[in-house]
Amino acid sequence: MTRQRTGLKLAAALTGVVLLLAGCGGTADNGDTDDGATGGTGGAGTDGGVEAQTITWWHNSNSSPGKEYYESVAADFEAMHEGLTIEIEAMQHEDMVTKLEAAWQSGDTPDIYMERGGGELADKVEVGLVKDLTDLAADEIGTIGGSVAGWQVDGRTYALPFSMGVVGFWYNKDIFADAGIEAPPTTMEEFYAVVDQLKDAGIDPISVGAGDKWPAAHYWYYFGLRQCSEQVLSDAVTSLDFQDPCFIRAGEDLEELVAAEPFNPGFLTTVAQAGPTSASGLLATGRVAMELAGHWEPGVMQGLTEDNLGLGEATGWFAFPTVPRGEGDPTATLGGGDAWAVPESSPEIAVEFTKYLLSDEVQTGFAEQDMGLPTNPGANSAVSDPALADLLQVRDDAA
Incomplete structure (x- = not known):
């Protein structure tokens, strides 16, 4: 492990300790949101006898192209699971954070949400609010590798990072x-x-x-x-x-x-x-x-x-410039990312959808839309924006 790699991990950890690491990712202007009830629900069944089920998904890609892309991702997953409906709420980032805080207080949480990790996640884990994905998503965790470190508590993984950068x-x-x-x-x-x-x-x-x-x-x-x-x-x-x-x-x-x-x-x-x-x-x-x-x-x-x-x-x-008198590694980079997590009360299909969001197919589309830097290595070649492609190299060199 080089000093640069160590610096990135320490920087991410320090950020989570000193103040809340912003999982900012998304896009900008406030978009229309669906204020339907949260929490996975089942129904009496469709005409074909398949049980109807609804899950909710909150994210912060609330304008083009991310909003439309995630709508298509949800539609594709619904097509693979007869009777399933995914209700999406796409919100501006700060609005999403505020609404999530209220949802945890009321117990009316979405089935898939963006988790910032660090001390906030540890607090949720301590009281049993978030699913342990270590075994449920073992293949996906193996694929994305060390990126999961920021969303682990006592060696167990509670969220799947979908975008990591600097x-x-x-x-x-x-x-x-x-x-x-x-x-x-x-x-x-x-x-x-x-x-x-x-x-x-x-x-x-x-x-x-x-x-x-x-x-x-x-x-x-x-x-x-x-x-x-x-x-x-x-x-x-x-x-x-x-x-x-x-x-x-x-x-x-x-x-x-x-x-x-x-x-x-x-x-x-x-x-x-x-x-x-x-x-x-x-x-x-x-x-x-x-x-x-x-x-x-x-x-x-x-x-x-x-x-x-x-x-x-x-x-x-x-990169952030070097400073006089500095004792730190001048090449160290502050890192952070965004991850999908599933509340403990959510149904199994929510975990399956979360795993789908880390698939080669979905992560490739994420990269092609220049929505961020994917954590699935199979999608790296799809990053088309020159500035993001350069940043991807910076991230991987420091990982």
Whole structure:
């Protein structure tokens, strides 16, 4: 195991401990949702004597092309299982998180949902709310391999990750070129020079959805990853002790960044992904030059432009820059992903559908639609977007 690989795993673990790792993936504007009852239900049977059954599926791909793709996936699975109906609710990410919290409180949960992992998952497992998929989905777990680590508790797997990637800066190549920026920055010194160049050109350098909190947290995560050694990070994951001086330096780095005023006006109330004035929308529509976000960003931006292309060929990506005085691996990458999980009360067919979502066929379509980076290696070659293809290589090199 290289230091870079260790850094990715520690970064993912640290993110889950310090704050909630955002399982952001999806797309943007609020879409129509089906407010039907949740929870798997059976019926008296169809005319042919086959028992009718309904399951519910919540996800955050609520605009094109993801929304339509998942509708077709559900229809295909229904066609393979006579009498089955899959009721889908496609929601904007933050709305989905809020609704899930309420569903857990009421006991009226969907049968398949997006699980963020970490401490939240461990809490659900402790009180028996989530199915153990270790044996039920052994083949799928074997296929996706180490990606499941973030959704394991005491060595057992409780969710199947369908997209895994890394966080970095997405930027508009055309804006960089117009501002005379010849190459993305690799150090914070170069980064601040780029910020100044963009300001001089009359361009807001960076958007951040601090109104939704989790996008802003990525900056502290990364400064901690750059400033702290692997051993310090590893110890902090288990001890929850963040008094090491490297964490103080990370905070000072963040203060310096904020003092440089690189963010869009009103960033403290800017939402992450909902609509053209969101952080993702500002980047997608050319009103800022870059945004720190995960592998989900191209798919989000596609849903925020009229042509459904986002930035298109102007999409670029670069890694978070190195920092002075850093004791961390300068190549370490902050990782995260999204996973499907099944509540304990859900019927067996919900597990079968979850397994189907990790199949070669579904993951290939997921990749072809540029919805994210698939965890099933059989779908890797289907990633067509050049920026995502490059990011896939970064992810796999750091895995």
